[in-house]
Amino acid sequence: DIQMTQITSSLSASLGDRVTISCRASQDISNYLNWYQQKPDGTVKLLIYYTSRLHLGVPSRFSGSGSGTDYSLTVSNLEQEDIATYFCQQGNTLPFTFGSGTKLEIK
């Protein structure tokens, strides 16, 4: 199985900051990398698919980049509603696998 690693388990930032969350795959996943947001109430939403494509309705302050084994999610101009845990997921090979999550908190 492909292992997905999110080294940073939690991150603290101020409103208006730009934050970057990283995700590394145990092998090349050919840009089949997706990002999800999980709110404290458990609600999960797709933010970005195929490395950098924004899902419908997702604010443009979210962006994604990367290639090969290394990927990142950037949140620009951090807002209160962005407080959540962010997970990466690879779609290159079954079984689909997720990173362990990065919890974003406000300073």
Next chain:
Amino acid sequence: QVQLQQSGAELMKPGASVKISCKATGYTFSSYWIEWVKQRPGHGLEWIGEILPGSGSTNYNEKFKGKATFTADTSSNTAYMQLSSLTSEDSAVYYCARREGVWFAYWGQGTLVTVSA
């Protein structure tokens, strides 16, 4: 709009089975894979497997073979996951999601399953 509505929380005894439902609205149910994902504190998100309701085709994570069984009823636009021989390791929140490409575009609200004597 696309919505996935899951059944409510369950409290089960060890050794029992539980069946969770996921009712889809707002799209053609038979045409999209429904995914099932497990979340336990400290264990992140785990992909259990998927079913394509129109054909009944399934793919299971090897880890969950024998534990989870997927079915789908196209007349009621509802997917089901049955978990058998429950143990404390099965206590978790379970999500269904609709797959597009190889990403999970829409998620249900989650169903908490607690296994306790």
